[in-house]
Amino acid sequence: xxxxxxxxxxxxxxxxxxxxxxxxxxxxxxxxxxxxxxxxxxxxxxxxxxxxxxxxxxxxxxxxxxxxxxxxxxxxxxxxxxxxxxxxxxxxxxxxxxxxxxxxxxxxxxxxxx
Amino acid sequence: xxxxxxxxxxxxxxxxxxxxxxxxxxxxxxxxxxxxxxxxxxxxxxxxxxxxxxxxxxxxxxxxxxxxxxxxxxxxxxxxxxxxxxxxxxxxxxxxxxxxxxxxxxxxxxxxxx
Numbered sequence: 001x002x003x004x005x006x007x008x009x010x011x012x013x014x015x016x017x018x019x020x021x022x023x024x025x026x027x028x029x030x031x032x033x034x035x036x037x038x039x040x041x042x043x044x045x046x047x048x049x050x051x052x053x054x055x056x057x058x059x060x061x062x063x064x065x066x067x068x069x070x071x072x073x074x075x076x077x078x079x080x081x082x083x084x085x086x087x088x089x090x091x092x093x094x095x096x097x098x099x100x101x102x103x104x105x106x107x108x109x110x111x112x113x114x
Numbered sequence: 115x116x117x118x119x120x121x122x123x124x125x126x127x128x129x130x131x132x133x134x135x136x137x138x139x140x141x142x143x144x145x146x147x148x149x150x151x152x153x154x155x156x157x158x159x160x161x162x163x164x165x166x167x168x169x170x171x172x173x174x175x176x177x178x179x180x181x182x183x184x185x186x187x188x189x190x191x192x193x194x195x196x197x198x199x200x201x202x203x204x205x206x207x208x209x210x211x212x213x214x215x216x217x218x219x220x221x222x223x224x225x226x227x228x
Contacts, residue, residue, distance in 0.1 A: 006157075033215070042220040043158075043204070058215075090157055100146045100165055101208040101216055105157035 003027070006091050006106035013081055014114050021076045021109045023091030030096035032074040033103065034058070034066060037088045049074055051096075081113045116141045116207045120219035128227045133177075133192040135222050137205035140186060146208035147188045148216065149179055153201045161203075164188060175199070200226045 004025040013019055025032065030051040035043040035058075045058030049068040063085070064078050074093075078085055088110045092103040121136040139145055146165050150158040162173025169181040175198075179190045188205060205219040 040202070040221075040223065043218045045215060048215065088155075092158075100163070101214055102146075102148065102160065102163060103158075103216055105150075105159070107157045108155070110155065 004106040029093035118219035
């Protein structure tokens with residue numbers, strides 16, 4: 001079944017740790033996105049990718065980095081986690097080459113940095 | 115540039131009452147419009163979308179929305195609210211073009227009272 005997956009779903013970690021949030025999709029989509037969302041708040045686009053070896057920064061500045069080595073995989077990394085990084089992170093993908101840009105979302109990772 | 119305004123960050127209705135969530139957009143080109151729903155600790159799920167053609171769009175769970183170009187609106191309605199409709203609802207407009215992204219509103223939290 002075509003879907004988009006995120007792991008872990010929940011992560012509690014101490015300050016200074018390096019973390020990687022995983023996102024994978026089996027829909028064959030070229031374009032993928034990362035959003036940051038504080039509880040009950042709007043979505044902020046932090047990274048996106050048009051395809052393999054493409055990464056772009058979004059509207060909200062973020063200390064995280066992303067990579068796109070394989071079409072289906074778009075991990076997000078924080079080199080040194082801080083309490084200000086506590087948030088929900090949502091991954092999405094969209095059908096390539098269409099103007100509509102309809103996006104499909106994963107279940108999210110809720111990150112808490114102590 | 116495109117933008118989305120959702121009127122009312124919080125809407126409360128009684129079970130069985132009409133649900134009306136407001137969305138206004140600005141776009142320099144014919145828009146593609148979306149409504150997404152987000153349940154607690156989950157990602158976003160597409161409710162419905164407007165691309166072209168019929169201006170009244172029916173979605174899942176009994177929701178529908180009407181595209182009104184003259185009013186630049188895309189309000190979401192449901193004739194009779196159910197307790198399970200309690201969630202956060204996001205309106206979005208596509209920037210258009212295969213290189214564009216979605217612009218999201220700030221969201222409206224819907225509460226349903228028994």
